[in-house]
Amino acid sequence: MATPLPPYQVVLPHRCTLGEGPLWDARTGTLYWVDILESQLHSYRPASAQHQTRNLGSLVGAVALTQTRALLAALQNGVVLLDPDTGVQAPLAHPEARLSGNRYNDGQVGPGGRFWVGSMALDEAPGAGALYRIDPDGTAHTMVEGVGISNGLAWSPDHGTLYYIDSPERAVFAFDYDMQTGALSRRRVAFRIPEKEGVPDGMCIDTEGMLWIAHWDGWQVARWNPHTGEKLLGVPLPAARITSCCFGGAHLDDLYITSARIGLDPAAGEAQPEAGALFVLPGCGFSGREPFRFGGPFIPEKP
Numbered sequence: 001m002a003t004p005l006p007p008y009q010v011v012l013p014h015r016c017t018l019g020e021g022p023l024w025d026a027r028t029g030t031l032y033w034v035d036i037l038e039s040q041l042h043s044y045r046p047a048s049a050q051h052q053t054r055n056l057g058s059l060v061g062a063v064a065l066t067q068t069r070a071l072l073a074a075l076q077n078g079v080v081l082l083d084p085d086t087g088v089q090a091p092l093a094h095p096e097a098r099l100s101g102n103r104y105n106d107g108q109v110g111p112g113g114r115f116w117v118g119s120m121a122l123d124e125a126p127g128a129g130a131l132y133r134i135d136p137d138g139t140a141h142t143m144v145e146g147v148g149i150s151n152g153l154a155w156s157p158d159h160g161t162l163y164y165i166d167s168p169e170r171a172v173f174a175f176d177y178d179m180q181t182g183a184l185s186r187r188r189v190a191f192r193i194p195e196k197e198g199v200p201d202g203m204c205i206d207t208e209g210m211l212w213i214a215h216w217d218g219w220q221v222a223r224w225n226p227h228t229g230e231k232l233l234g235v236p237l238p239a240a241r242i243t244s245c246c247f248g249g250a251h252l253d254d255l256y257i258t259s260a261r262i263g264l265d266p267a268a269g270e271a272q273p274e275a276g277a278l279f280v281l282p283g284c285g286f287s288g289r290e291p292f293r294f295g296g297p298f299i300p301e302k303p
C-alpha cells in the first residue's frame, strides 16, 4: 500500500495575488516563484528561512534557471536575463513585442536547454496566446498557435514527450519531442480533466513519469497518469485557486505549491485566509528532477 502523503504546510505568512511558477535551484538551495500581477519575484531559502521579494517592473509570467546565477524572466515587456541579486536585466527575446494586449505566462527550460514560454491575452480572449521556444542564441520560434491560456509544461523522463496544458481546453496535450532539434510533432490530447476537478494550470512531473497538476478552482494538486488519464492521488488544499507546483529540497521530494487570491470575492477571500500562500508537502514520498538550465550542454541522465 502507498504511504500516505504528509499534511501540507504553509511556508510563509506572505500571500500572493497570483502566485505562480515555483522553481527549485539546487545549486543555491533556493525556491523561486513569481507573483505575476504584482510584477514580483520571490525567493526562499528553506535552510535559513530567508524570504526575499524583488519588483521586476513588469508583469512576470515565469522565471527559469541558466548555467550562471542569472535567471531568465518572462516579463510583459520581453524575456530578459536577470541578476536575482541586483535586479539588473538584459533583453534576450520578445516574440510578442507587437501584442500589447498579451502577457507571457508559464515557462520552463526543456531538455536541450531551450526556454519554452507561453502567452495569453490579458482579457483571456480565446486563442490569442501561443507557445514559443527561445533558443540559447535568443531566436524565438512559434511552436503552438491559437492557445487560450498557455500553462503547464513538462517533459517525460526519457525526454521524448512534451506534456502541455492549455487551461480553457481542460486538456493535457502531448507532443513527440526531439531534444536535438527542439521540434514538436504528433500533437494529441493525452487526457482531459473532468470539470469537477477544477481547471488545469501549472504542472510538474515525477521520476515515474506521472504528472502533478495544480487545479485552479479545484482546491487541490493531483497526480495523474498521462498514459491512461487516471487520477492517482488528490492533495486537498485550503485555497480554491491552486496554480502550480514543483519538486524541491535536498532530496527533490518536497512538493512546493503556489496559489492565488485574485478574483475571490470578499467573502471567499475571508473564508480562504491561506489563498495566495506558498505550500509545501515535505518529504512527500515522490520526487522530481532538477530543472533544466538554459543554454547549457545537455547532460544525459540515468532513468
Ligand code: ZN
Binding pocket: 020, 105, 106, 151, 152, 201, 202, 243, 244
Ligand atoms: Zn499558470
